Amino acid sequence: MSLYLFDEPLSAEYGLICGVDEAGRGPLAGPVCVAAVILDPQKPLDGINDSKKLSEKKREALYPQIIDTAIAYKIVMVSPQTIDEINILQATMLGMRQAVEGLSPSPRLALIDGNRCPEGLSIPARAIVKGDATSASIAAASILAKVSRDRYMLELAKQYPQYQFEKHKGYPTKLHYQLIEQYGIQDFYRKSFLKKRGIV
Helix, strand or coil: CCCCCHHHHHHHCCCEEEEEEEEECCCCCEEEEEEEEECCCCCCCCCCEEEEECCCCCCHHHHHHHHHHCCCCEEEEECHHHHHHHHHHHHHHHHHHHHHHHHCCCCCCCEEECCCCCCCCCCCCECCCHHHHHHHHHHHHHHHCCCCCCCHHHHHHHCCCHHHHHHHHHCHHHHHHHHHHHHCCCCCCCCCHHHCCCCC
C-alpha cells in the first residue's frame, strides 16, 4: 500500500501537514538529528518508505528528490552536550519542536513518529507509532534525518579517522567500544550514555 494513502485524508481535512522523525537516538557519539517535511501531494515520489527499510543507496537517491519536491523541510541537529544536559528524550522533543516551528509555510497538523508529541507546539500534532512505515510524510522525514546524520558522522570520520565512524556511525558496537578504550572520549561523545555503561 502506498504510504500516501494514509496522508491523503489528513491533507484533505487540514491542508498542509508535516511528518516528523529523528535519527540517532541510540548512538554514543554525535547529535540526534530531527527532520520535518511537508510533502507536495501533487508530486508523489516512488519508493518512499521507512528509512530503516531502505538501502543506503536508495536513501541517498531519495534525499535530493524529497528536498527538490517538498513544499518545505527543516533539519535540526541537537548536540551531544544538549543531550547530556536534558536527556535524549527531551533533546529529541526539542529538535522536533524546532523542526516543526522552522517550517515555512507553517503546516496545520504535525504527524510525529512514535508514541508522544513534543509539548509547546503551535499547531495540533498526532503521535503515530511506526509512523515511518505508515505515513509518506513521516517516511520522508526519516530519510532526511537518517541521511543528514550519516553524512555528519562521515565528516566526523574524516576529522577523527581513529574512531572509524564510517563503520558504526557512533552506535554502540564492539569495535566502537574498543576504539573508545584505545583513544578516549572527545567532545562529540554523549557523556551521559557512556556513564550509564560505566565508561566515564
